[in-house]
Amino acid sequence: MTNQRSFKARVRTRMAKTGESYTTARRQLIKRATEPSAKPATAGSTTEPSAEPAAAQTERIADDLLRARTGRGWAEWFALLDAAAATEQTHTQIARHLVVEHEVPGWWAQTITVGYEQARGLRAPGQRRGGGFEANASRTVAVPAARLFAAFTDETARTSWLPDVEVRVRTATAPRSFRADWAGGPTRIVVGIEAVGASKARVSILHEKLTGAEQAAELKAYWRERLAALKALLEANGDHR
Known part of the structure; x- marks a missing residue:
């Protein structure tokens, strides 16, 4: 009660x-x-x-x-x-x-x-309930949420840490979420951004519609590396306002 x-x-x-x-x-x-x-x-x-x-x-x-x-x-x-x-x-x-x-x-x-x-065997690690696979990664970055959001939505800013990838934006809601089709294919990324105080924010990425556990493992490693690069780039620029 x-x-x-x-x-x-x-x-x-x-x-x-x-x-x-x-x-x-x-x-x-x-x-x-x-x-x-x-x-x-x-x-x-x-x-x-x-x-x-x-x-x-x-x-x-x-x-x-x-x-x-x-x-x-x-x-x-x-x-x-x-x-x-x-x-x-x-x-x-x-x-x-x-x-x-x-x-x-x-x-x-x-x-x-x-x-x-x-x-209980209803899904495997890295697998969605119902059979599909996905990969996820997250990072906390010492910049405001709006700055982190812009790193995804501004094409020039995005290519500085995510080069050589075709991204077709589906929706973007400042400064909280970003969805896009990935590399011209059937997979999709869902990005969530959460402010952690005035000068720090957390970004999390979910990469959906993957073909299997091997692709999920590869993309999990890829996103860990790319988010580390994003963190280093933004924090090195000293843009903490």
Whole structure:
């Protein structure tokens, strides 16, 4: 009951801010929390890109870190989800259950859901539920979010750290998100940018629609290297305003 009361309080807070009805505010909170996201955990945690590509979620996220952020470790979350017959549910249904019934923050609900799906054989590491593969990487850069966003949206700036690649922009919402078709092919990148104070921002990249685990591993390594180059370039320019 405590979790339900807390969630209802969040709904009412949103109602007060947006003027939405209770039903609409509740739906929007659940939707925002259960949509797949490229957002990483806090800087310095074990969620930074691993040296081993396509590692299982339970290897990427330490049990003590998960417990500190959500109140339970992997085994406890898996037992709770088994009891809720989560293997028979979709990814969104599992994440929604964690958000609504257990008050797990949205990104951590996604993390637990992916770990559970991997542990129960519903997806392989690096694989989306349903069969597709993807690669991801993230970096924290000591520049404002707007500057980091421009490094993707401005073609000249982009080619300085991402050369010899054809990128066809699909959507760009300053300074938070950028989506583009990659190299003229069927794959796509989804970029999320989050401000971490006034002069620091975190960028995360999800490369979707990959053909298999080998391509996912190659692109994971590629994006780790490219984001390191981006960080070095921006920070070397001293553009911290």
